[in-house]
Amino acid sequence: MIDLFQAVISSIVIGSLYALMAYGLTLTLGSIRIYNWAYAEYVTISAYVTALLSSRYSVDILLCFPVAIFSAVTVSLIADELVYKPLTRKGSTIIQVMLASIATGLLIRYLIYIFASVNNVVIIKAAYTSKAVAKIDDLIITDLDIFIVGLTIFMMLVFHLIISKTLIGKQIRAMWDNFELARLSGIKVDKVRRFVCILVGMPAGIIGSLWSIYSTITPTSGWLLLLPAFAAVIVGGLVSIPGAIIGGYLLGFGENFFMYIAYKFAGVSLAYKPLITLSIMLLALFVRADIIPARWLLSILTRAATHRGNGR
Amino acid sequence: MILELITLFSTSLTFFSIYVILSLSLNLEYGFTGIPNFGKVFFFSLGAYVVGVFVPRVIQIIFNVSEPACSALASTQRISIAAQFPILSMTIFMASLVFSGLLGAFMGYVISYPSLKLRGDYLAISLLIIAELSRVFVRTEPSIVCGNNGIGGLPNPFIWMQDPVLKELTYSILSGAIAGVFYFYIHRLVNSPYGRVIKSVRDDELVSQLLGKDVKIFKAQILSVSSSMSAIAGCLYAFFIGFVYPDDFIIVWTMYAWLMMLLGGVANNKGVVLGSIVMVVVDRGLRRIPSFWLSLPFDVSYLRGIIFTIILLLIIMWRPRGLLPEKPLDTPARKIFEAHLRNKNSLKNPSSQ
């Protein structure tokens, strides 16, 4: 039985990472109306920064975090200024922007590949190893587990405070609800946009750094995390932040706890793991689009949970 | 040297034909009908999987080959059998084409149901997920194409030819002919009242419905046709490479199709052909740069990826409708009308006779 609890622990840890990443993606989607497929590469860049600084240059691991966050934020701003903002200004369709984001992501990834192969760091890991802090029978909880869960939840709370309590947060919410109206009512859309880019760059930096400690990094690491994160976004109905967070944990549990139970009681091979993520995504999309009934249930849930219902 | 040129020509022509068919089908879906198909590789892979599933098993059943279909020994045996029975290999090829087309059409029809309910970006992501799902599923399930090992021993229809260069050349000409047939078909399909209707569906679906057009049926038809084409392209690809494995069918194929369509000209079939030409030239051309030309510390393949993504970005940012613009439809009615106008003008001005 204890091994089931172990599965729960890893589900919570991975779920937190997915939830934070989904938060960033949803925020971008809601306020700037962009499907940012390049978000994966912001994470990969941060992961490499942390891994390189800590292992090659022996920088203390906690100092790597700010540097990684700075890198992610910088790339986020540059990508927006060079690609997304001009496209939005031109009035491109959402499909065209999605295509542009996929292309941008691929471009950054190829650059990372070149950098990694030239410097012989195609596979790398940050120089910090987790230690066990709690042992109950066979159940192990490490300091890294606690750090990841703590940091991600802390960040989500901070963002929630920024969005609900500050002036600029209110402006973001205004843009979210109705872009044109927000612009007409005098909100400096460009300034808010830049703020959002900085704001979503931060979780990317944190996730990348955490991931480089938790696992080994290759140039495709960010992309591998993007798919579950997008699944979480979709489960949240694409415009709901609480929904995205729930989605992140749902996916974390789906991949770890649920698959483990499936193995233990039904002998299902773990090789089918990626199918879970993708099927949840598809299911969520189809429910949302009224192809599968029970839509009304979901819409009641999401309507209650969106910012609209949250003390506005 | 001549040999090199001929091989270069036949490889390029085959890939060009496959790319043209793929991008024509995407053009039909998105350029003319406004359906954003981000899962093109899924339909493409269907054709290849038809080949991978049926061709080895059919040959092994007919000739009583006892080795398991996935082993390399079996694939060698299949090739040598096919080389001795030319009629068999050509029949199998044609049958595969037909089955790929049918399966593609069926899948396209099935996909049309969700595509009606899903808004543009939702649809795009759904199709992308379906493509990834199918890849992961086929890769894990060993009974389709031997899991991630893939299956080989898929005999080229012209394998009985003694000279392999001639075999490739013939195959490439056949592929080019099929691409040509499709081009002609699409050209006629689109330059007609039917084409007018699907364009109206693209431009404003609501108005189209108000005018009495059953959008459901048109989308279903278009998706069937284009998915059928994609599957046939996949079938051609499988016979050309001679080996089918699921990890080949990644999102890059979808991106290539979009790149070719956007580059050449959305809703312009000639443009799509132009886009395919550019793609093949850049792709094959970059492979032949010897590494001492440019003393790069890294490999040329990365450069190719970077060039493609930069081209894609530049197109989206500056010429999102592509190099060649969309032309008014060249329907028979229009031809008659324009001829009539010309006659009228010449009658008015006898001096310009």
Added chain:
Amino acid sequence: MSATSSRWKILAYLVIGLLIGIGVGYALSLVIVPAAPATVAVKEYTIGMIADLTGEGADYGIEVRDAGILTVEEINNFFADNKIPVRLKLEVEDSKTTVEGAVSAAQSLGGKGIKIIVGHLWSGQANGIKSYIDSHKIFTVSTSSTSPMLSIPNDYLFRMQAPDSIQGRVLANLIWKLGYSKVAVIYRNDPYGSGVYKYFDEEFKRLGGTIKSLAYTPDLPDYSSEVLQLSSMVKELGGAKTAVLIIAFNYEAIKMFDKARLDPTLSNVQWFSSESLKGPGILPPAGPPEVADFLVKVKLTGTYPASLTETELMKKFVEKFKTRYGREPKAYGAYTYDALWIVALCLSAAGSEDPDTIMKLFYNLASKYTGATGLTTLDVNGDRALQDYQIWEVKKLDGTYDFKVIGGWNGATNELIISSE
């Protein structure tokens, strides 16, 4: 109508320009190749090489390419010094760690009229290019691709490394001989992993053992659930005679070790591995010291295809490689070295590059040739017949971690020897 016709003109110019561009580029590429020095009818043969120069397998591919360049130079110098009118030229193509990449590389090389290819292909790639090389009669020697699926007589693919059917059996005998009758296996769900596993499974069960296995999907971000399952498999097998066997690539193995080291069950059994983990990437400085400590604790022991006695040629090859490139070669450079040398000797003996002739000569010569990797005798399938395996164990000596050779498997006598340390 002038707007349309000018558009047509632009289109026409574009297409013509492109076609001219191809033509010019191609012509230039032929011209810029440096001409061979004008000596007495020296024949230059171009040998094709396919290797993963980009992608996840780039480490190995680049090593093979570097070894190839080094070897071809050595061969040409040797022939020049001894006035043998044969020279080799290496034409390298990138297979990008994908099967499609290998197939295009093979097609590209074949299109250039190349008749002999020496390549580092993993099993999926070798499988993919087989129909092409067989139908075009291109003699191909692969320094890797150990999948037993590819053991086929009378084809154009030879392999310098023994198929994993042998390694699987050696692993089974090793684990059994060390006293374990129950094994929990975690293996990579791909041709390599399933190849080794299949033969291990057969042999271990033949010896009388019990197995529980788990195939993991490659390239996933996280393996917590796989490690958890492995742990529960070990608990189910239970008892002192249980061991773990891992058949994985190093970047995935490190993720699993990092999770396993905190698991008390997995830290208290002995672990075994195939040859894929011996190399940089697991031990410090690449990997964290905690993982290395774990590996020492569980006495990670594995096989590695290598001659039991280090040949003189191997020593010289390693020295040359280090001097030229400033790093040590890994496994496959030496196989490339041997393959190219045998090919060169065949070419100079045959006087032509007819693939059928070269193939026969290669087969004959290989059984008389002791290269850097030992005696290169091939079996009827054109695969390495006599393959010795080193047995190594991760140990910590004087503060550094290393793979210490503790014994070997004699390929000729099928005997396992463990030194008593």
